[in-house]
Amino acid sequence: MTPKHIWSGGWEAESEEDARRRAEAEAERLAHPERYEAPTTVHPTATGADEERSGLGRNRIIALAAVTVLAVGGGAFAAGALLDNNDSSSKGIARPAALPAVSSKPITPTRGQTRAGTIYAQDSPAVVSIRTSSGSGTGFLIDGDGTLVTNDHVVESATSVQVKFGTDGRTLRGDVKGVDPSSDLAVVHIDPSAVPSGVKPLQFADSTGVSVGDVAIAIGNPFGLDRTVTEGIVSSLGRTLTAPNGFQIDGVIQTDAAINPGNSGGPLLDDGGKVIGVNSQIATNGLSAGNVGIGFAVPSNTVRQVLPGLRLGKTVSHAWLGVHIEAPSGLSPSTPSGAAITSVTTGGPADDAGLQAGDIVTAVDGQPMDDSTDLSTYINSKAPGDKITMTVKRNGQTQKIDAVLADQPPKVP
Known part of the structure; x- marks a missing residue:
């Protein structure tokens, strides 16, 4: 049938x-395994x-x-990420x-x-x-x-x-x-x-x-x-x-x-x-x-x-901090856990707050951030306009930095 x-x-x-192309690719991989890491x-x-x-x-x-490397915030929707707006003519969600x-x-x-x-x-x-x-x-x-x-x-x-x-x-x-x-x-x-x-x-x-x-x-x-x-x-x-x-x-x-x-x-x-x-x-x-x-x-x-x-x-509105993050490199007992800032988007909330590339965010609003996923998930649980307080390690010193989250842009800057 x-x-x-x-x-x-x-x-x-x-x-x-597709099957033909895959077969050709597999034959090429078998013939030259040194070229492929699959x-x-x-x-x-x-x-x-x-x-x-x-x-x-x-x-x-x-x-x-x-x-x-992850773009914070955005991603999965959280209840706090909706605009509280009952105006039916608004582009925001009600x-x-x-x-x-x-x-x-x-x-x-x-x-x-x-x-x-x-x-x-x-x-x-x-x-x-x-x-x-x-x-x-x-x-x-x-x-x-x-x-x-x-x-x-x-x-x-x-x-x-x-x-x-x-x-x-x-x-x-x-x-x-x-x-x-x-x-x-x-x-x-x-x-x-x-x-x-x-x-x-x-x-x-x-x-x-x-x-x-x-x-x-x-x-x-x-x-x-x-x-x-x-x-x-x-x-x-x-x-x-x-x-x-x-x-x-x-x-x-x-x-x-x-x-x-x-x-x-x-x-x-x-x-x-x-x-x-x-x-x-x-x-x-x-x-x-x-x-x-x-x-x-x-x-x-x-x-x-x-x-x-x-x-x-x-339109669904998502909170945005405006940084790219990764796990801190060279992890050792002396290396703090947290989310390492690799870059800051010019004009974004993090930039306005004074975050810098190289900073490591170890906590937000008193909640520990063990890695980059923790930070992204926390930002995703917030709404545009929310204020957060980050605990940041910079050059071996700890400081508190406040930021006001913004609306996520249409795509990652």
């Missing part, structure tokens, strides 16, 4: 061409006919183990309440059926394929008003997309209501009357309840294959990724459930069929853009906070 795919086009030829890379998991225009070809990111989280209990499969099969039968009708002029990805229905969730890097700059439910042959128009490159999330709206009969929206779980080793089930459209399900576990928590605009996404869920190009924007589900994350990126060994068992999902609590504003067409 020929595999079913919901979009016409050359995805099969593209896959064969670096790990992280790719957004959208797919398209033109790799340079798709989510896969742009924004290639060095793997987490190699990432040492601080609507977060989408609710529901309790999740493991589904008990019927006799002769697996848990993954039961969850797939329940949830897959709400999973859609999203296609733009440059590529395709996945999305899923979250309410009865025609609201779909996907990745920012799936819709890119499009204002409208094509949407298909796997249970329905029609191509629907989807209007992009809002995007947040800092969390790699987007909202697409379709006519609710066009949703196929019987399709139930997916619900969000509280991602703080997720533990390493929990069941993780992904549903998406890898290489255009309609609503493919894969199962694994939660491999790790609290990872960080680089967002499409270069800032940092915090609290990311790592999974070994197979995720491939085309899975972007699809749901990562727990054993109760509730959404714990939105699949966004995969790590590879540099020779292949396919799954090697390391995938990453934006956590559901980030999604729950960002989506109400995006659904209203508002």
